[in-house]
Amino acid sequence: AKTCSECLQSGKGCAYCPDETFNGPRCDLYENIIAHGCSIKSDFSFSSITWLTAQEESINIALQQSQVSPQQVSMSFLPGEEKVMDVKVFSPTKGPLDLYILMDFSNSMADDLDNLKRMGNELAVLVKKLSDDYTIGFGKFVDKVIEPQTDMRPRKLKEPWPDSDSPFSFKNVIKLTSDLNEFTSKLQRERISGNLDAPEGGFDAILQAAVCGDKIGWRKDSTHLLVFSTESAFHYESDGANVLSGILMRNDENCHLDDDGKYTEDTNQDYPSVPTLVRVLSQHNIIPIFAVTNHSYTYYTKLQTYFPIAEVGLLQEDSSNILQVMEIAFESIRSKMSIRAEDRPKAFLADFLTSSGSVGDFKMRLKAQRMIDDQPVCGMNPDEKEGTMRVKPTTFNDAVNVKASILCPTCACEQKPIRRSPKCHFHGDLVCGKCQCYDGWVSTYCNCTASSSTVDTSLCIGPGMTEACSGRGDCLECGTCVCYNPDQFEGQYCQYDRTQCQRFGGFLCNDRGSCVMGQCVCAQGWEGNACECPKSNQTCLDNNGGICNGRGKCVCGRCECTNSGNEMTSTCELSAQVVLGACESTRSCVQCQSWKTGEKKDEEECNKCFFKSVMVDELKEREKVTDVCSFRDEDDDCTYYYTVDLSKDPALNPGGLEVEVLKKKDCPPASLLWLLPLLLFLLLLLALLLLCCWKYCACCKTCCQSCLALLPCCKRGRMVGFKEDEYLLRQSLLTSDHLDTPMVRTGPPKGTDVVRWKVNDNVHRAPNHPQFPLSLRLNRLFSENLSRPESRDAEQLRKEVADNLNEVYKQIPGAQKIQKTSFRYERNAGKRQDYTIMDTVLSAPRSSYPDIVKLTEKNVQSGNFSDLKVVPGYYTVETDREAAGAVEFQEGVESVDVHVPLFVKDEDDDKKQLQVEAVDVPLGIAEIGKRLVNITIIKEHASSVFSFLQPAYTYSRQDGVANIPISREIVEDGRTQVTYRTRDLTAKDKKDYVTVEGDLNYGPGETQKLVPVRLLELGEKDSLLEDKQVKQFVMDLSNPRQGAKLGRYPRTTVTIADSPGDNDKGYSSPKCSSPSGLLMSPGNPKAKATGPRNIRLNWEPPLGNPLGYKVKYWIYGDPEKDATVLDVKTPQAELTNLYPYCDYEMRVCAYNAMGDGFDTDVVTCQTLEDAPGEPGRLAFNVISPTVTQLSWAEPAETNGNITAYEVVYTPIDDDMKPVGADKKVKIDNPKKRMLLIENLQNAQTYQYKVRAKNGVGWGPFRDATINLASQPARPLSIPIIPDIPIVDAEAGDEYDGYLMYSNEVLKSPAGSKTPSVSGDGGYHNTSNTTLVVYKTECDSQFLTLASVFPDARLAPGVPDTPSRLVFSALGPTALKVSWQEPHCEKDILGYCVLYQLLNGGDVKRINVTNPAENSVIIQDLLPNHSYLFKVKAQSQEGWGPEREGVITIESAVDPKSPLSPVPGSPFTLSTPSAPGPLIFTALSPDSLQLSWEKPRKPNGDILGYVVTCEQLHGGGDIRSFQVNGDSAETSLTVQNLTENVPYKFKVQARTTQGFGPEREGIITIESQDGGALSQYNSQSTTRREVFQLPTEVNTRTNVSHTMINDPYFSGTNHV
16 A cells, blocks of 8 residues: 555555554555554554344244344445345245246147146145145236238238137236135136247236236235246247347336237337346246156246256146146245345455244354456445345345445545654655655755765665675665565665564465564464464354363463373363273272372372362262272272362362262171181182183184173173274275274173274375365265265255355464365264264365364364364364274174275385284274284286276267277287176167177287177167167276286277268267278377467377377367378478467377277367457547547457457547547446447547457557548437446546446347337437446545537537536535536636526525536525536637536435425435436328336426427527326427427426436438438438338438447437
8 A cells, every 4th residue: 555545445454554663564464553652643544344233023934924134234344354144034834835836828839728627626725735825817818919920811810820819918817816626617718819920929918917916916025937938939038029120129127018908019119128028037036847748847947047046947848737737846946945146236246144944043244345347446436345135035025234334435535734844854755653744855864966876776775784785685775775676675784584583384484474584474363483372262162152162272272281180172171081091090099098008108209299189078969070980909909989079160170170078988897707608609619611612712813802801700790892803905906995894892892992004105295285184074964966066966065065164273383275175985983984074175284184183173062163063073084195083883783884095096016015004992892802914006007007098988870889909009919808787878788789798808918809799770669769768888997817907998989870970979980991000199288378379289199100190189169181291201290371369279199000099089279369360440429529439359369368459549630640638448347338428529530440459469450540530420329228428528637537427228128139119100310318327436426427428510610518517415405516627719807606496486696707617516405306407608709508516415304394404314415307208209291209218216206297399500499398197108209390400409307306407419300312322321210101101201311330249330319
């Protein structure tokens, strides 16, 4: 950041240091600036406020309707800031449902209608199953009743088919109703209709069903489903206009159903477009279900992709399964509900996390971006960085309204610089603590001039240095060092190296900070010399949420535990071994402390105990303590009892244990003689049992151990260990990189044992940034869907795993996010084998392996990874050289598999040995028996390699046989053998081919054999099918013997072509006539683009002695037969003279004396980008002598992706020399190839130049020269493409200073290439005045109004109209009005500002006598009242024309005093909108019909309209007309006009609040002999007498239409 304000706007946490003596980086994180010694004030740091919940009603499940909470939220952000908010949604299982069936009633659907009529009862059952609160409706459609869609003969219009209704477009037959009997009875009366062409007009029906909500009956709080049933494709926008020769206007998206439910505008309006349909259905929350037959299924599956949520179901030919399709689609829609943010401003990013439950809890993560397209977000338009987004599930009507805005703080010190500051040696200004030097002065404090110090390099040598700039830069004037590599070296003398800061784990600044001035500047949340210490104590939290269990302190993210004498975990908790062996570990200390006996009875030894026992009269219950212990005291033969529990207060019990001892011992009686008979009996019984075990179990070691384990005197109990001793594996036969080796358990099967294991590799690879494969058993049953990575279940679970594991492992320094997550099923895993095994990969520094193992084990023991549930007792953590893990024996389980990695690598030894070790049993009482298992992997050197030559072949069925070659690569010559076998795919055995299998024997020197497969002729039934399925089978190689192995292609796919011409679909069969002499395909072909027109291709030579190679290459998409062939002698080729940024395909084959060998697979490569060519020819639409619309076409050679255009226009003289400054406009959206340029100099010739830019840079200019005054005025409308750039020729040179976008655009069909025609027979054209909304980054809001059509030419010396009128609200009653100086040949003397209430009142006047002032401030305005402002300029020749503008300051007012604003209330600027575009229709040479649409923002209730008409260039009276009414579209017939004279019409709406702004249009009725058109009118469209006009009238209509897809246009607008 260069300035203080730019620093604060950089993002959250940024601060600026204004201290004059500060030497560190002035813009940095707040804590870093403080650490560098800055005494920062609160004014130079900024933080956003939390959000405000304006409306939050909790969800009421009892309502059984869709609900969201909260309902409204306001949030503010700093750039780069991120916030998370909770959104709750509730969707009842059987909530309200509106089901509207829209059916095609063309004649081909007759049987479908009959079936639907018969399904009345089944339909009733279905809707009751889907919802308890339902309505159902029905509509029908065919197509437009006009040629060529419909047969217009009277007989066919009455009855197109026998027993059918008249044709129609759409009719709402049954309004949504809950009365199923009424629905069924009305449906029975319906008859089919008909039309001519195959596509139907269903889009008209869908749009009317959506926008006519009241007539259809959609309810507010229900799910809206529209079932669209047809067997045909669809007409869409421009389809109607093209087919009907351009006689339809664009669809207006309004409801046009009469009282009978019929669509009335089908012959007057075009079909809606696909984007229109998507938008309208989304606005009305309607979910479409396309139930279509196989004839049109592909069309609707493509259409489905455009909708956020939609379903496509496949109907039977007679629609007999329509109910099943509806039910399946409904269930699918319900399962696909997702949440999204609509109307999101460009500056924000939103994503969502979800959780389960009856009420869905979503977390919305909303982030404000810092930069967008390399532009700071604070420099963007206000509507791009603030707005209200609607957060809603796809199936809901209700939404959470989130009002989000970006804060852009500024520094007050920038407004108060210290001029000629002494700190700057009086040669500069001190701004926010930093000197800004005047011209000619340089250095930090402006104390040096460039001329006085150019040769003094001593100023560039710092203390203790010998070279200028440390030898890392150039010494410039005043001791300024310019470092050679600024990205690496920095500092006043380039003395700091950004790569030489401290490292941790091999990472610079631990990859958690950046190296600045020789020190690590840590990212937020990290500290330390190498940023190795997290500030958070999350890694020190124990299982209870405390810090280091109260027995230590958290230092640098690790617990430093106090010495308690016990083994502790990493969080100072007692280890599992201590807890499980609590009784044994405390026995001696309890004995000495309580009874002064035992092995520690010496006082010195007893004082070493790590806990203090307490004597009690009664022990706690077993359930309330960790363990209850009892031991016999050898000194008195008495038994003592005590309890052990984990300490709740570490301060009182530093050892971590609370030990309570029962005061009373349990001692035996004095005489023991009575025990002697009992002891003798027990000894005799023991001897008998031992004899029996030896007798019956001597042959079975395991059985013996089991018997011994049953004896109470046996110490061994349960045993665990590996079942096998050793594995011998051959690397060539390995099918997996893991080995499942069983571990068994003997002894009593009761209880659980967890066994930890490890394995090490004896072959090490070079150090790298390792990856740690992890495996966990999730607490979720496995399903087949989880094994398919692309399934929805797998995708959702993968996201849940990633979110939770990333949250846990972020504690590991340097850890990256997990990747490559997959799920599998593991057999022989005990009672938990039905649960899912999750495999993933974590990247982290190699040194963090022990920490990862500990952290994994800790979370597995707890059963949770954050919010992810896992099964305790199972995990695996691997590196590329070692692994550790654990397996669990549940109760009753005797064997489980250990999933051991084999670490197979290319650098392995020929004989590689691994040793798997069972380490210990942290949970359970089992002891380890067989501890080790050895794995030996033999890396064999194959004597032969078997492979197919290609992965696929195509053979013609007419050949009768497919000879498939199997190649053998000889390493060591001799005899060998391999097995082959065919298998069905779509081709079937004994129907398409005859399956074969067997062994191929190769003798010494043999390299290839053929396997013949008989191909069968096509059956009669199959030969009649038009869309036959491609027939394929595969052949596999297996079981190589005598030291052989399988090579590159162990499988090949064979395609059976029904005719020889079908071979182009895949690989052609190789030349097999002489297989023994042909060379195999070259190996490993690789292509790399070396330039825009060059590709380098390399490959490995095949076996044999090739004489050369043939390289074929062709453009992707072209047939291979048109390829260019290049003959080379070396295994590489340079392809030249290619097209830039073009995809090429290529193959290589080797050849010898026998001919061409086999081709390689196709290799693809794209050439690099090159500079684009010049744009297509420029076209001008002359609006007036000072306004033109410029358009151009995309370059014929884009040579890459076009990213921007630049337009340069310059005033020139007759010699083509510039007479003024260039004006440049950059257009970043490459799709907007139009520009409207205003306020050009009248009668001035301009040169216009346009060039394109791609990833390489700018291309050449395309230029054209034109003088607008010499061209006839053609006042077309503003371009019909939304957001066309509009520039002002009198604005500044900066792009952003005058680049604006039009908000008001015509609703004309963007895709249509034909002019619109009104329904009554005349052509019409539309014209309008542009209203440009222009907002800056300041707190005030601005509105700019600009007229497209200037007044008639003025007298010399009279000022033009002020070029722009800008309003800035200073408060609810104060306004600043400013303008730009108009063009005038003489000096401006002053200005006059007039204003009055729009609905009438006194006119107030303000005279501005200083021509340098171009703004006034007006006070005491009325809030919420519209004012009309006029500004004009004066010169010696008089007053110029006025610039008008209408504005309203909206604010909250006191209800008791409507003219008084509430103090402190917010205020905004607004303006009423003008009527819709004016449409002219010629009736005769002296009359026309004028029509327009209702204003979008009428500023009150419309009472009527005022229409004025005058000749454009003066002459004649101004005529005025009053039109009453407020209909959506209004028209007026104007008589007594003069032909060949341009007229200007103005239409103004009269409302209850006064008059709104005017809509202007200019039109000329031109007779047949009205004069020649301009040379720029070559592409105008001419029509003669399209309809039956009066015979005595001979008119022509010239219409120009602006298209984004066809920018070459120019023309006039006449009627």
